[in-house]
Amino acid sequence: xxxxxxxxxxxGLTSGAALARRGHRVVAVDRDPGPRPxxxxxxxxxxxxxxxxxxxxxxxxLLMAEWPAAWDSWVDLGAVPIELSPPGASTPVVSVRSRRSxxxxxxxxxxxxVDGISIAVGHVDGLVERHGAVVGxxxxxxxxxxxxxxxxxxxxxxLSASNAVDLVGDTGMxxxxxxxxxxxxxxxxxxxxxxAWTGLFDGYQVYVFPHENGHxxxxxxxxxxxxxxxxxxxADAFDAACRAIPGLAQWTDTAFSAPTSGVLAGGRLxxxxxxxxxxxxxxxxxxxxxxxxxxxxxxVAMASMQIDGLxxxxxGGADPATVAVPFGAWCDTWIRPWVEDHLxxxxxxxxxxxxxxxxxxxxxxxxxxxxxxQADERIAPHLGGYMGMTALPASLAPAEPLARAVYESGWRxxxxxxxxxxxxVDLLRAAVTNSSTGTGATSMVxx
Numbered sequence: 001x002x003x004x005x006x007x008x009x010x011x012g013l014t015s016g017a018a019l020a021r022r023g024h025r026v027v028a029v030d031r032d033p034g035p036r037p038x039x040x041x042x043x044x045x046x047x048x049x050x051x052x053x054x055x056x057x058x059x060x061x062l063l064m065a066e067w068p069a070a071w072d073s074w075v076d077l078g079a080v081p082i083e084l085s086p087p088g089a090s091t092p093v094v095s096v097r098s099r100r101s102x103x104x105x106x107x108x109x110x111x112x113x114v115d116g117i118s119i120a121v122g123h124v125d126g127l128v129e130r131h132g133a134v135v136g137x138x139x140x141x142x143x144x145x146x147x148x149x150x151x152x153x154x155x156x157x158x159l160s161a162s163n164a165v166d167l168v169g170d171t172g173m174x175x176x177x178x179x180x181x182x183x184x185x186x187x188x189x190x191x192x193x194x195x196a197w198t199g200l201f202d203g204y205q206v207y208v209f210p211h212e213n214g215h216x217x218x219x220x221x222x223x224x225x226x227x228x229x230x231x232x233x234x235a236d237a238f239d240a241a242c243r244a245i246p247g248l249a250q251w252t253d254t255a256f257s258a259p260t261s262g263v264l265a266g267g268r269l270x271x272x273x274x275x276x277x278x279x280x281x282x283x284x285x286x287x288x289x290x291x292x293x294x295x296x297x298x299x300v301a302m303a304s305m306q307i308d309g310l311x312x313x314x315x316g317g318a319d320p321a322t323v324a325v326p327f328g329a330w331c332d333t334w335i336r337p338w339v340e341d342h343l344x345x346x347x348x349x350x351x352x353x354x355x356x357x358x359x360x361x362x363x364x365x366x367x368x369x370x371x372x373x374q375a376d377e378r379i380a381p382h383l384g385g386y387m388g389m390t391a392l393p394a395s396l397a398p399a400e401p402l403a404r405a406v407y408e409s410g411w412r413x414x415x416x417x418x419x420x421x422x423x424x425v426d427l428l429r430a431a432v433t434n435s436s437t438g439t440g441a442t443s444m445v446x447x
Contacts, residue, residue, distance in 0.1 A: 001024050001025070001146070001147035001148055001320055002024070002025050002027075002145075002146035002147050002148075003016065003019050003024050003025065003026045003027075003146055003147065003148045003149075003150065004026075004027055004029065004136060004137055004144060004146040004148070004149045004150070005026060005027070005028040005029070005149075005150045005152055006028075006029055006124045006137060006149065006150065006151050006152060006153045006157070006159060007028065007029075007030055007151070007152035007153040007154060007157070007286075007288075008028040008029070008030035008032070008034075008108075008119050009030070009046065009104065009152065009154060009286070010103065010104065010107060010286070010300055010303060011152040011154075011285050011286025011287070011288075011303040011306070011307065012028045012030070012150070012152035012285075012286070013028060013107045013108070013111055013117075013119075014062065014063070014066070014067060014070070014107065014303075014304070014307055015150060015152065015285055015307045015310065015311075016028045016111075016117050016150075017066070017067045017070065017107075017110070017111060017114045017117055018066040018067060018307065018311055019117075019311075019314075020114050020115065020116035020117035021066070021067070021114065021116075022315075023116070024116060025116055026116060026117040026118070027117070027118050027119075027120050027144070027146075028117065028118070028119050028120070028152075029119075029120045029121075029122055029124055029137065029139055029144075030119060030120075030121065030122075031044065031045070031121065031122060031123045032044050032045070032046075032121075033121045034108050034119070035105060035108065041101065041105070043101070043104070045154075045156060046154070047266060048100060048266075048294065048299075049100055049101055049104070050100075050101065050179070050261070050264055051100070051177050051217070051219075051264060051266055051294065052099075052100075052177055052179075052207070052209040052211075052217030052219055052294075053098070053099065053100040053103070053209070053294075053297065053300065054095070054195050054196060054209055054297035055095060055096035055097075055098060055103065055297075055300060055301075056095060056297060056298070056300070056301035056388075056389060057084070057093035057094050057095055057301075057388060058301040058302075058304040058305055058308075058389060059096060059103075059300050059301060059304050060081065060094050060095070060096050061093075061094075061304070062304040062307060062308055065308075066307075066308075066311065067110065067114075069110045069113060069114075070106060070107055070110035072110075073106040073107075073109050073110040074096075074098065074102070074103060074106035074107075076106075077098075077102050077105060077106050077109075077212065078098070078102065078212030078213040079096050079097065079098040079102065079103070079106070079212050080096065080097040080098070080210075080212055081094050081095075081096055082094065082095045082096065082097060082194050082195060084194055084195070084388075086383065086384040086385075086387045086388045087373070087380040087381060087383045087384050087387070093388055095194070095195050097195070097209075097210050097211055097212060098211055098212050099179075099211045099212065099215055099217075102211070102212055103300075120139065122139040122140045123139065123140055124137045124138065124139055124153070124159065125137075125138040125139070125140070125141065126138045126159070127149065127159060127282070128143050128144075128145060132280065133279070133280035133281045133321065134149050134279055134280065134281035134282040135281055136149065137149055137159075147281070147320060147321070148281060148282075148283070148320045148321070148323075149281055149282050149283075150283055150284070150285060151282065151283070151284040151285070151288045152284075152285050152286050152288060153288055154286065154287040154288060155272070155287040155288075155291040157284070157287075157288040159282075159284075159288075164274055164275055164277055165272060165273070165274055166273045166274060166275045166336070167271065167272065167273035167336065167339050167340065167343065168270060168271070168272045168273075169270065169271050169343045169346075169347075170224070170269070170270055171224075171269040171270060171271055171293040171342070171346045171350075172223055172224050172225070172346060172347065172350040173221055173222070173223065173224060173269055173293060173295070173346060173349070173350065174221075174222060174223075174224045174230075174265070174266065174267040174269065175219055175220060175221040175222065175265075175266045175267075175269075175294075176219070176220050176232045176233055176238065176263050176264065176265050176266070177217050177218060177219045177220075177263075177264050177266065178217070178218050178235075178238055178259055178261055178262070178263050178264065179215060179216070179217050179218075179259070179260045179261040179264075180215070180216055180217070180218065180251070180252060180257040180258060180259050180260060181213075181214045181215050181216070181257060181258060181260050182214040182215075182216065182256060182257045183214075183255075183256065183257060183258070184214075186214075186256055186257070188210055189208065189250045189251040189256065190247055190250060190251070191208075191210075192247075195209070195210075196208060196209050196210075197247055197251070199245060199247050199248075199416035199417075199418060200413065200415060200416050201245075201415050201416050201418050201419070201420070201421070201424075202353075202415050202420040202421050203222070203223075203226065203229075203353045203354075203420065203421025203422075203424070204220060204221060204222045204223075204226075204229065204353060204421060204424065205220070205221040205222075205295070205349070205353075206218070206219065206220050206221070206245060206247070206248065206416075206418075207219040207221075207295075208247070208248065208251050214257075215260070216251065216257070218242065218248060218251065218252065220232055220238075220241060221295060222353070223350050223353050223354060224267065225350075225354075226353075226421070228425045228428075229421075229424070229425065229428070231425070231428035231429065231431075231432055232263070232428060233263050233265055234263065234428075234431070234432050234435065235259075235262060235263050236431045236432060236434070236435040237427075237428040237431040237432050237435075238263045239252070239431070240427045240428060240430070240431035241419075241424060241427065241428065244418065244419050244423075244424070244427055245416075245417075245418035245419070246417050246418060247416065247417070247418070266294070269293050269294070270291060271291065271292050271293060271339050271342040271343050271346065272290065272291045272339065273289070273290050273335070273336050273339040273340075274288065274289055274290070275328055275331070275332065276289075276324040276325070276327055276328030276331065277324065278322075278324050278325050278328060279324065280321045280322055280324075281320075281321055282324060283310065283323055283324040283327055284324075285303065285306045285307060285310060286302075286303035286306065286307075287299065287303065289302075289306060289331055289335060290302050290306075290331075290335050290336070290338065290339050291339075292338065292339055292342040293342055293346050295346070295349075296342065296345075298338055298342075298389065301389055302335055302338060302389075305334065305335065305389070306331065306335060309327065309330045309331070309334065310323070310327050313326055313327055313330070334392070337392045337393055337394065338389070338392075338393070340393070341365075341366055341393040344365045344366070345365045345366055345367040348365045348367060348368065349367065353421070357412075358407050358412070360404065360407060360408065363400065364400050364403050364404060364407070366386060366393050366396050368403060368407070369382075369383075369396050369399050369400060369403040370383055370386075370387070370396075371413045372402070372403035372406040372407065372411070373403075374413065375406045375409075375411045376402050376403070376405075376406050378402055379399045379402050379403055379406075382395070382396060382398055382399035383396070383399070
């Protein structure tokens, strides 16, 4: 069949390559032409392109199964496989350290060697419909027809889901990030897990994500409502925060690394689930279906899960014209619960940053159950499937009474070593004041 994919990001290219490898003719339409001849690439309309990513096992597993050359391309560009053994899991899984930009470069490069798929540069203006079915798209005013249209246009797509949001909620979070590169010959800084360093503090949260070839990202997450922490957008203030947090001080010390970007802001974060519309000839995948806060690193993993689910349906004989119906039911079962989970855990995180205690009058969130494993080792065997996203959040139900008993005993997760929210604000104000009076370094901000 002739397949038109709207969007040449990870969801679009991976699903397109998998279909082309099955003998279909695929064209992916994207307004971004890809890397320039000099190697630079400013991915238009993709906020998360330059922000940090953690790649869960589902991403690598899908490539290994459906597009091994893309995995090889990714590794060739420096991606680092990390073998993990989640608590309670019977076999190890493989996560990946890499920048999002490197991941997308690998997919673009591998696409050139796949027969049957091409990338067309253009803007998709809308759908072509005939007799109640979607039969193509309009690209820059020209109709392009096909047997199946896949909406992989991401969180800003307006083709298939703009009027069909099932779940939606503002995360109440915003974040700033800055990228760095370790000096040659210097190993990793402190880590709290094999994939990241995490610090939970009074009023905010911090991550360090190592990437490939010495690159890494520092992320500070705050409540959107806390306007005073917007000072973190200033490079001098961001640097002051890094110096004040022991876990970050080593990573960002000038003897250890050098920044490779200004301070990048990320906001307007929402958790959204959009059901399939059941329109003949049209199916949505990736962020066009589900968008979650980046704090748990689930976005690309959920896209990979969706692609795998869609391919299984098509391989099993589902009619491409009506595959959105069974695929929608699959997404309702296997994707929607992760958005529900984020709505709960993100709301609780914001409340905790604002000083609220764990609400024991309500069912505990998954994050609270996972945290309680620090105090009761009997909880850990229940966590593997959830943490690896191979079992739905409901799989934590047997551990909820154990976790509840932990909190009823008075235990609370201890904060990380670093300034409180109020102390951090004082540091940021001082840094910005010194900068404006010429006693500090020049501020560099990038939105």
